[in-house]
Amino acid sequence: LTRHLCIVALLPLGAACAAAPQVDLAAEAEAIRARSAGIVAAEAAQDVERSTSYFAPDAIAQPAGSAQIQGRDAIRELYGHFFSGMLKDFAGITTEIEVAASGALAYEYGINRMVLNGPDGDLLDIGKYLAVWRKLDGEWYIAALSFSSDAPAPLPVGR
Amino acid sequence: MRALHRLVLIGLATGMVGCGAAAPDGRLDPAAVESQLREFEAAHRAAIRARDAAVLEFYAPDLVTISPGEPVLHGREWIAEVLPELFRDAAFDEDFRFVDIRVHGDVVAASYAYTQRMTAADGGVEEITGKGLALLTRSPEGAWRFAWNAYTADPPAREEQP
Numbered sequence: 001l002t003r004h005l006c007i008v009a010l011l012p013l014g015a016a017c018a019a020a021p022q023v024d025l026a027a028e029a030e031a032i033r034a035r036s037a038g039i040v041a042a043e044a045a046q047d048v049e050r051s052t053s054y055f056a057p058d059a060i061a062q063p064a065g066s067a068q069i070q071g072r073d074a075i076r077e078l079y080g081h082f083f084s085g086m087l088k089d090f091a092g093i094t095t096e097i098e099v100a101a102s103g104a105l106a107y108e109y110g111i112n113r114m115v116l117n118g119p120d121g122d123l124l125d126i127g128k129y130l131a132v133w134r135k136l137d138g139e140w141y142i143a144a145l146s147f148s149s150d151a152p153a154p155l156p157v158g159r
Numbered sequence: 160m161r162a163l164h165r166l167v168l169i170g171l172a173t174g175m176v177g178c179g180a181a182a183p184d185g186r187l188d189p190a191a192v193e194s195q196l197r198e199f200e201a202a203h204r205a206a207i208r209a210r211d212a213a214v215l216e217f218y219a220p221d222l223v224t225i226s227p228g229e230p231v232l233h234g235r236e237w238i239a240e241v242l243p244e245l246f247r248d249a250a251f252d253e254d255f256r257f258v259d260i261r262v263h264g265d266v267v268a269a270s271y272a273y274t275q276r277m278t279a280a281d282g283g284v285e286e287i288t289g290k291g292l293a294l295l296t297r298s299p300e301g302a303w304r305f306a307w308n309a310y311t312a313d314p315p316a317r318e319e320q321p
Contacts, residue, residue, distance in 0.1 A: 064311040102264030130225045130309035146292040146309035148227035
């Protein structure tokens with residue numbers, strides 16, 4: 001009887017294992033959400049090195065009004081430009097994350113809110129981004145990023 | 160009737176783009192996918208030049224678009240709304256070429272370069288070049304479609320100084 005019970009107890013476990021997906025997509029999405037929050041915090045702190053560290057070595061970025069750039073050095077330079085007095089405040093919010101069934105690629109889009117130092121006061125810029133994430137050595141890195149403003153030009157804050 | 164016929168042809172063409180790329184173990188063959196995406200580019204170009212509304216079929220119904228100057232766009236209805244005006248513009252043309260194609264299981268991530276031409280306010284032809292980032296997935300029929308698409312224009316070309 002004891003033996004029989006053991007077999008019965010093992011059966012559902014085996015069935016669950018066989019049916020379980022190879023990749024826990026929900027867990028991967030949560031991991032990316034945490035990484036995304038990490039880079040937003042680094043950007044809000046205007047920390048060039050920490051922000052750059054979230055990108056894959058061969059990552060590309062496609063800013064509006066600029067040519068595509070590639071590699072961490074170019075991305076570091078872009079952050080240096082943004083953080084050299086232009087950016088006053090930054091926040092980013094993830095809207096959606098999709099993880100490919102392979103578990104090696106994911107994509108995210110969300111909303112950016114920036115306050116920029118303007119010649120006549122603060123300028124508000126609301127925009128959005130698309131980030132493609134790639135898993136490298138067990139960690140998620142941004143492989144490609146596109147971002148643009150919702151408006152033709154930033155608006156004076158409060159108007 | 161003639162237009163409907165064309166729609167069906169384009170539908171079939173896009174439907175075929177995407178079939179036969181899966182290896183026996185279910186993974187996609189990157190070389191086959193790249194070949195399909197080159198056909199996808201050509202079929203998209205042909206649909207634009209034929210002023211064929213079936214160009215919509217290159218975009219998933221739940222498309223996410225990250226476009227400069229406006230908030231995130233959801234769905235492909237906005238394309239259907241702008242197409243008639245674009246198609247009335249004799250100068251309108253749009254072309255793109257995938258630059259870097261990465262196949263990850265059932266999803267393709269690709270960057271691309273695009274050129275768009277249309278009639279400018281002064282009556283001349285305006286040409287805009289830019290770059291984009293796309294996630295492509297397959298329809299239930301196996302056709303590749305843009306699922307998420309982000310694009311930004313390049314800086315305006317500077318005129319050469321004499």
